[in-house]
Amino acid sequence: MRKKRNEKGTKQGLKSAVSKTFDIPMETFSNVSQLDILSNKEALLEGCKGILEYDDNIIRISGHKMEIKFTGEGLTLKCLTTENIMITGKIWSVEFIA
Amino acid sequence: MFTIKLLRFLRGTVRFSAQGGAMERLMNLIAQHGLNLWDMAKVNGAFQGFTLAKEYKRIAKMARKCGVRTKVLERHGLPFFLRKYRRRLGAFIGIAAVVLFLFIMQNFIWNVEVSGNKNLSEEYVLSTMEKLGVHKGAFKPALDFKAIEIEARSKLEGVSWVGVNQSGSKVWIEIRESVKAPDIVPTTSPCNIVARRTGQITKLQIFAGQGVVQKGDVVEEGDLIVSGIIEDPNGNTTLRHASAKVYATTQFDMQFKIPLKSQKKEYTGETKKRYILDLFGLKLPLFLATKQAGTYDVTPSYQKLNLFGVDLPFGLYTNEYKFYQMKSQEFTDKQAAEEAEKQRKEYEKNELKDAEILDQKSEKDLKNGELILTVHYTCQEEIGKMQEIYTNDAENQKS
Numbered sequence: 001m002r003k004k005r006n007e008k009g010t011k012q013g014l015k016s017a018v019s020k021t022f023d024i025p026m027e028t029f030s031n032v033s034q035l036d037i038l039s040n041k042e043a044l045l046e047g048c049k050g051i052l053e054y055d056d057n058i059i060r061i062s063g064h065k066m067e068i069k070f071t072g073e074g075l076t077l078k079c080l081t082t083e084n085i086m087i088t089g090k091i092w093s094v095e096f097i098a
Numbered sequence: 099m100f101t102i103k104l105l106r107f108l109r110g111t112v113r114f115s116a117q118g119g120a121m122e123r124l125m126n127l128i129a130q131h132g133l134n135l136w137d138m139a140k141v142n143g144a145f146q147g148f149t150l151a152k153e154y155k156r157i158a159k160m161a162r163k164c165g166v167r168t169k170v171l172e173r174h175g176l177p178f179f180l181r182k183y184r185r186r187l188g189a190f191i192g193i194a195a196v197v198l199f200l201f202i203m204q205n206f207i208w209n210v211e212v213s214g215n216k217n218l219s220e221e222y223v224l225s226t227m228e229k230l231g232v233h234k235g236a237f238k239p240a241l242d243f244k245a246i247e248i249e250a251r252s253k254l255e256g257v258s259w260v261g262v263n264q265s266g267s268k269v270w271i272e273i274r275e276s277v278k279a280p281d282i283v284p285t286t287s288p289c290n291i292v293a294r295r296t297g298q299i300t301k302l303q304i305f306a307g308q309g310v311v312q313k314g315d316v317v318e319e320g321d322l323i324v325s326g327i328i329e330d331p332n333g334n335t336t337l338r339h340a341s342a343k344v345y346a347t348t349q350f351d352m353q354f355k356i357p358l359k360s361q362k363k364e365y366t367g368e369t370k371k372r373y374i375l376d377l378f379g380l381k382l383p384l385f386l387a388t389k390q391a392g393t394y395d396v397t398p399s400y401q402k403l404n405l406f407g408v409d410l411p412f413g414l415y416t417n418e419y420k421f422y423q424m425k426s427q428e429f430t431d432k433q434a435a436e437e438a439e440k441q442r443k444e445y446e447k448n449e450l451k452d453a454e455i456l457d458q459k460s461e462k463d464l465k466n467g468e469l470i471l472t473v474h475y476t477c478q479e480e481i482g483k484m485q486e487i488y489t490n491d492a493e494n495q496k497s
Contacts, residue, residue, distance in 0.1 A: 056140035
């Protein structure tokens with residue numbers, strides 16, 4: 001894949017360029033994870049590959065090209081499907097590990 | 099959310115616990131296989147979650163592969179409920195039967211009520227409606243109430259409007275009776291006054307028309323007294339509505355016959371009641387169908403059962419049998435005379451109530467075992483009667 005350089009000179013993906021040019025939301029592309037967080041109570045992650053670690057105060061999920069780590073208290077998997085995960089409980093932090 | 103909960107309830111859910119082994123691997127497997135898993139949380143060191151009853155077996159199999167020990171904690175939902183009560187098949191059949199019964203029964207008419215009838219009898223209306231198909235036990239979807247309403251208006255006599263309403267299994271028939279036009283000669287149409295009875299006129303009051311007879315004249319029944327046809331000196335005739343009060347002295351005979359030998363019903367005082375249960379129009383006799391011995395009069399009656407003022411489709415017919423014996427009765431001459439006298443008084447009271455009886459002579463005679471009382475009446479009474487004059491004009495107006 002050919003990579004373009006933007007004005008600032010940083011690397012930018014083709015998909016991101018297309019989405020910027022045509023005003024298409026990024027989540028339309030399949031290999032992008034989308035995370036919706038409602039206060040510190042609920043988090044919905046769309047587009048994930050699997051669970052790496054699961055406990056009541058730490059959940060690590062493998063997303064696209066990165067790992068997402070939730071820490072908190074009494075974390076519950078509200079819903080689990082192939083693509084989406086919903087986590088409820090008291091979320092302390094969300095970390096993205098590339 | 100409610101739909102999801104309902105679907106989960108219908109399919110049955112299982113709450114299970116999972117302990118040890120590779121939890122993450124198990125969850126990834128579950129997700130990959132598209133199995134349902136929700137509300138997974140750690141409670142007292144063990145994971146607990148929910149899944150559908152059918153999918154639990156597959157999850158348990160996967161768990162064994164991952165070295166996770168699973169255990170069912172709770173079972174919820176309809177399949178488990180049915181399983182629990184599967185031995186009580188009768189109860190389910192009963193519930194289903196009741197529901198089915200109600201579904202079927204609401205398609206029938208169980209009650210027909212008539213309102214608004216004053217002169218018409220309820221029986222007449224009901225029997226006419228029955229001919230049109232509206233009766234107890236009739237299958238409702240087969241009836242076209244609009245058409246029946248229209249037909250009923252023409253079938254029922256003496257009715258100006260009929261409404262057939264239905265609500266559930268009840269049908270009520272509303273009736274507006276037509277007002278019968280009084281049978282009088284209209285004051286505008288021409289008429290004569292004629293004699294109703296033979297007699298001698300004692301008083302004549304003419305309000306309209308031309309008198310043909312005078313006071314003191316004798317008229318026979320049907321004779322013209324006051325004419326509605328008036329002739330003026332030029333020979334032109336005009337038709338009028340004659341009106342007059344004609345009083346006359348009349349003489350006529352009346353015979354009262356009393357046979358000396360007669361048959362008379364004498365009730366023995368013995369009564370018997372037989373009941374017939376009315377169930378949705380089905381008549382179930384509550385007695386053995388044997389013929390009653392002896393002679394009797396039957397008085398039928400019907401008692402509708404009602405609950406809190408609502409008529410139920412059940413009722414009870416009661417036939418009351420009153421036994422009697424025919425007894426021959428023999429009058430003595432004196433008794434027969436008394437009986438005849440009684441009849442005479444009855445006649446005078448009813449037929450001669452407007453007349454003034456001036457004189458009466460009675461004769462008694464015995465003939466062929468009968469006592470004949472002949473009374474010669476001389477009365478003072480009104481004998482005028484209107485008689486319409488039919489003209490071509492009047493006929494034209496009528497048609």
